[in-house]
Amino acid sequence: MTTTPTSDSARPVSGARAARLLAAKIPHAVLRRDEAYGEETVYVAREHIVEACTLLRDDPDGLYRLAVMVTAVDWPDREPDEPRFDIVYQLRSLQYNDWCRLVVQVTEDDAHVPTMEKVFAGMDWHERECFDLMGIIFDGHHGLKRILMPEDWEGHPLRKDYVSFGEPVAFTHNIEWALPAQERPPGMPGSAR
Amino acid sequence: MAAILPPSGPPPGLPPHEEDDPFAPARALLNVPTELDTVELVEIGQDTMELNMGPQHPSTHGVLRLVLELDGEVVRECRPDIGFLHTGFEKSFESHTYQQCIPLTDRMDYLAPPINNFGFSLAVEKLLGIDVPLRGQYIRVIMAELARLGSHLVWFGTHALDLGATTPFLYAWREREHILDINELVSGVRMMTSFIRVGGLMADVPDEFGPMVEQVVNTFPRRIDEYELLITKNPIWVERTRGLGVLTVEDCLQYGATGPVLRGSGIPYDLRKAQPYSSYDHFDFDIPIGSRGDVYDRYLCRMQEMRESVKIIRQAYKNLPGGPVNTSDRKVALPPRNEINTSMESLIHHFKLVTEGFRTPKGQVYHAVESPRGELGFYIVSDGGNTPYRCKVRAPSFSNLSALPHMVRGELIADVVAVIGSIDIVLGDVDR
Amino acid sequence: MTIPENRTLLGPDGSAILRAQGDAGAIPIPRAGAAERTAVQTGVITTTISKVIQWGRYSSIWPALFGLACCAIEMMAVGNSRYDMSRFGAEVFRASPRQADLMIVSGRVAQKMAPVLRQIYDQMPEPKWVISMGACASCGGIFNNYAIVQGVDKIVPVDVYVPGCPPRPESLLDAVVKLQKKIGQEPASLRG
Numbered sequence: 123m124t125t126t127p128t129s130d131s132a133r134p135v136s137g138a139r140a141a142r143l144l145a146a147k148i149p150h151a152v153l154r155r156d157e158a159y160g161e162e163t164v165y166v167a168r169e170h171i172v173e174a175c176t177l178l179r180d181d182p183d184g185l186y187r188l189a190v191m192v193t194a195v196d197w198p199d200r201e202p203d204e205p206r207f208d209i210v211y212q213l214r215s216l217q218y219n220d221w222c223r224l225v226v227q228v229t230e231d232d233a234h235v236p237t238m239e240k241v242f243a244g245m246d247w248h249e250r251e252c253f254d255l256m257g258i259i260f261d262g263h264h265g266l267k268r269i270l271m272p273e274d275w276e277g278h279p280l281r282k283d284y285v286s287f288g289e290p291v292a293f294t295h296n297i298e299w300a301l302p303a304q305e306r307p308p309g310m311p312g313s314a315r
Numbered sequence: 316m317a318a319i320l321p322p323s324g325p326p327p328g329l330p331p332h333e334e335d336d337p338f339a340p341a342r343a344l345l346n347v348p349t350e351l352d353t354v355e356l357v358e359i360g361q362d363t364m365e366l367n368m369g370p371q372h373p374s375t376h377g378v379l380r381l382v383l384e385l386d387g388e389v390v391r392e393c394r395p396d397i398g399f400l401h402t403g404f405e406k407s408f409e410s411h412t413y414q415q416c417i418p419l420t421d422r423m424d425y426l427a428p429p430i431n432n433f434g435f436s437l438a439v440e441k442l443l444g445i446d447v448p449l450r451g452q453y454i455r456v457i458m459a460e461l462a463r464l465g466s467h468l469v470w471f472g473t474h475a476l477d478l479g480a481t482t483p484f485l486y487a488w489r490e491r492e493h494i495l496d497i498n499e500l501v502s503g504v505r506m507m508t509s510f511i512r513v514g515g516l517m518a519d520v521p522d523e524f525g526p527m528v529e530q531v532v533n534t535f536p537r538r539i540d541e542y543e544l545l546i547t548k549n550p551i552w553v554e555r556t557r558g559l560g561v562l563t564v565e566d567c568l569q570y571g572a573t574g575p576v577l578r579g580s581g582i583p584y585d586l587r588k589a590q591p592y593s594s595y596d597h598f599d600f601d602i603p604i605g606s607r608g609d610v611y612d613r614y615l616c617r618m619q620e621m622r623e624s625v626k627i628i629r630q631a632y633k634n635l636p637g638g639p640v641n642t643s644d645r646k647v648a649l650p651p652r653n654e655i656n657t658s659m660e661s662l663i664h665h666f667k668l669v670t671e672g673f674r675t676p677k678g679q680v681y682h683a684v685e686s687p688r689g690e691l692g693f694y695i696v697s698d699g700g701n702t703p704y705r706c707k708v709r710a711p712s713f714s715n716l717s718a719l720p721h722m723v724r725g726e727l728i729a730d731v732v733a734v735i736g737s738i739d740i741v742l743g744d745v746d747r
Numbered sequence: 748m749t750i751p752e753n754r755t756l757l758g759p760d761g762s763a764i765l766r767a768q769g770d771a772g773a774i775p776i777p778r779a780g781a782a783e784r785t786a787v788q789t790g791v792i793t794t795t796i797s798k799v800i801q802w803g804r805y806s807s808i809w810p811a812l813f814g815l816a817c818c819a820i821e822m823m824a825v826g827n828s829r830y831d832m833s834r835f836g837a838e839v840f841r842a843s844p845r846q847a848d849l850m851i852v853s854g855r856v857a858q859k860m861a862p863v864l865r866q867i868y869d870q871m872p873e874p875k876w877v878i879s880m881g882a883c884a885s886c887g888g889i890f891n892n893y894a895i896v897q898g899v900d901k902i903v904p905v906d907v908y909v910p911g912c913p914p915r916p917e918s919l920l921d922a923v924v925k926l927q928k929k930i931g932q933e934p935a936s937l938r939g
Contacts, residue, residue: 190683216589272859370863469820
C-alpha cells in the first residue's frame with residue numbers, strides 16, 4: 123500500500139499564532155477558541171473585531187496583512203440559545219506563512235457588524251457580497267449595495283429560509299408542470315382554466 | 316473636458332492661407348495666438364463623461380460591466396459592476412451531496428476545471444481525515460498542472476488578441492487542443508472533466524496517457540519560446556504594457572490579490588511552495604516574480620509559470636509510482652467494479668455511496684490551492700450530513716478584480732483593456 | 748488506363764469516374780450534372796432570387812460575440828484552427844450586435860444578464876437567428892436555482908438548440924450547418 127501521509131498533516135495548526143497573539147494582547151475581545159482539523163478558530167466579540175484585525179495586521183508577531191475573505195454562515199435553528207449568523211473573517215500572513223480565522227456571532231434581529239473596509243480595502247467587495255447574499259449589514263461601509271444580484275432583488279438568497287427554485291423538472295408524476303397554461307388543471311398556478 | 320485645438324498654421328509644405336483658416340473664429344473666441352507652434356490647452360469645464368463598457372464587450376473577458384468616468388481619454392474613476400454570471404453555486408452546493416458537488420465545481424473557474432475539483436476534494440478530505448495514495452496524488456498534480464497550462468494559454472491568446480496581436484490567439488489554442496485531448500482521454504470530457512474526486516480520482520489513467528503527456532512535455536517549451544519570440548521584446552507590446560496598471564505590494568495585500576498579480580509585484584508567495592498539498596513538495600520548481608507590478612511583469616510571470624508547469628509535469632510523470640489511485644476507505648471512494656460481484660460489503664458500500672453519499676463529521680475547514688489566478692479557497696462547514704451545510708468559495712478573481720479601480724485610475728481608456736487582461740479574470744470565478 | 752478488378756476510381760469530388768469491367772478494362776461513367784457543367788462553362792445558371800438570397804444569407808453568417816461562460820471557450824475553440832468555423836462562412840465574430848445576424852448564446856444566463864440579452868437581441872437587425880448553445884442556455888442546465896434563467900427561449904426565440912455541457916465543437920458546427928439548412932428553407936425575397 124503506497125498511502126503516504128500528505129504534507130498537510132506535518133503542518134502546525136493554522137491560526138495558532140493569531141490566537142496566541144489575540145489572547146495575549148486583547149484578551150477581553152476573545153470569547154472562546156476552538157481547534158479542529160488542524161485549524162484554530164477564534165470567536166471575537168463584535169465590538170472588538172476591528173481592533174482585533176488591526177492588531178493582527180500591524181503587530182510584528184502577526185503581520186496578517188492579506189485579506190482572504192469575509193463570509194457568513196446561517197444557523198437558523200440555533201436561536202434563541204446562540205446567535206443565528208456566524209460572520210467569518212480570514213486573514214493570511216505571508217511572512218509567517220499562516221492563515222487565521224476569526225468569527226463574530228450576531229443574531230438575526232441585530233445583524234450588524236462594524237465594517238473592515240478601513241483596515242483592508244479588499245473587504246469592501248466581500249462585505250457587499252455578504253450583505254447581498256446573507257443580509258448582514260456592515261456599519262460604516264461607504265456604499266453597501268447589492269453586488270451579485272440585481273439591484274431590485276428581494277430577499278437574501280443564501281439564507282436557509284430562502285427557497286431556491288428554478289423550475290420543476292417534469293417527470294411523469296408531475297407532468298402538469300410541463301403543460302402550457304391552457305392545458306394545466308384548474309387551480310394549479312399558471313393555469314388558464 | 317479640456318478643449319484641444321490643432322496647432323496653428325497650415326501643415327508643412329503647403330502655402331499659408333490665412334483667409335480660409337476654419338479655426339479662426341474659434342481661435343478668436345478663445346484668444347489663442349495664431350503664430351505659436353505649440354498647443355495651449357484651455358480648460359473649459361470639470362465634467363467627466365460616463366462611459367459604459369460591457370457586459371457584452373469583446374475585451375472584458377466575459378460578462379463584466381465597467382462604468383468608467385472619463386476626462387477626455389483619461390480614466391478618473393472605474394466602477395466594476397459584476398453579477399452578470401452569478402449562478403448561485405454556493406446555494407446549489409447545499410442541496411447536492413459531496414460527490415454531486417464535484418461537477419458543479421468544474422463550472423466555476425471554467426478555464427482550469429480540474430483545479431476547482433482539486434481544491435474542493437482536498438477540503439473535503441481534510442474534513443474526513445483521509446489520505447490519497449501517492450499515485451493518485453501525482454496524477455492529480457499532472458492534471459492540475461496541465462489545467463494551469465491550458466488556462467495560461469487562454470489568457471495568453473486573449474490578452475494578446477485584446478492588444479491587437481491575432482497570431483498568438485490561434486497558436487495558443489492549437490496547443491490547448493493537445494491538453495484537451497488528454498482531458499478527453501482520461502475522463503471523456505474535453506473541459507469539465509470532474510476527474511479529481513473526493514478520495515482520489517475518477518479512475519486510473521489509460522495506457523495512452525503516458526505518450527500523450529510525454530508529447531506535451533517535449534513540445535511545449537519550444538512553443539513557449541515561439542510565443543515569447545513574437546511578443547516579449549516586441550516594441551509595441553512593451554510600449555503598451557510596461558509601467559501600466561502598477562499594483563504595489565501593499566496594495567496587493569490590502570485588496571487580497573494573489574497569484575501572478577501578487578507575484579508580479581515582487582512577493583514570491585505560491586501556495587504550492589508555501590503550504591504544499593498533494594506532494595507538491597516532491598517536485599523541484601521555481602516561483603517567477605516580477606519587480607514592478609505592472610502588466611508587463613505579470614505577463615512575464617505567467618509565461619515563466621508555463622515553463623515551470625512543464626517541469627513539474629515532467630518530474631511527476633517520470634516518477635509516477637504504481638499502486639491504487641483512490642483511498643482504500645470504502646466509505647468514501649467507490650469500490651472497484653469487480654469487487655461488487657463477489658463481496659456483499661462492497662455492494663452495500665457502492666449502493667450507499669451512489670444513492671446517499673458519504674457523511675462528514677461536524678466542523679469547519681478551509682483549504683486553499685493555487686489556481687492559475689491565485690488563491691482558490693474552499694471553506695466548508697459541515698453539520699454531519701451528506702451535503703455541505705455551507706460551502707463558501709474564495710475566488711481569486713473576485714479579489715483581484717476589486718483592485719481594478721485602483722489600477723486604472725489615471726490611465727488611458729485604451730489601457731483599461733490591457734489591465735483587465737493582465738489580471739486574468741474569469742467571470743465564473745468572480746460571480747460564482 | 749487499367750484499374751484493379753472490382754474497383755472504382757473516384758474523382759476529386761467523390762463521384763465515380765471509372766469502373767472496372769473485368770477483362771474489358773475500364774469504362775467511363777458519365778458524371779451527373781452534365782447539363783449544369785455546360786451551363787457553367789458558358790457562364791449562365793438559372794435559379795430563383797429566393798435561392799440566391801438564402802445562399803448569400805447562410806453562407807456568410809456573422810455571429811455576434813456573445814460568450815457568457817464555459818461554452819464561450821468552446822465557441823472560441825470552434826473559431827480556431829482545429830475546428831475551423833470559417834469553412835462555413837461564420838468566422839467573422841462582430842463585437843457590435845448591429846453588425847451581426849446570429850446570436851450564439853453560449854453559457855448560462857443569470858438573472859442580471861437577462862435584460863441585457865434581450866437588449867442585445869433587439870439591437871440586431873433582421874434577419875437574425877439565435878443558436879442556444881449548451882444545456883444552460885437551452886434549459887437552465889445543471890443549475891435549477893434562483894440565479895439562472897431556465898432556458899434562454901424564455902427571453903428570445905431560438906432557432907437551434909445544442910445540447911452538451913459544453914457541447915463539443917463539432918456539435919456547434921453541426922448546429923451551424925443545421926441553421927444553414929433552415930435558412931435555406933426560409934422564404935426570402937428582395938423586399939426582406
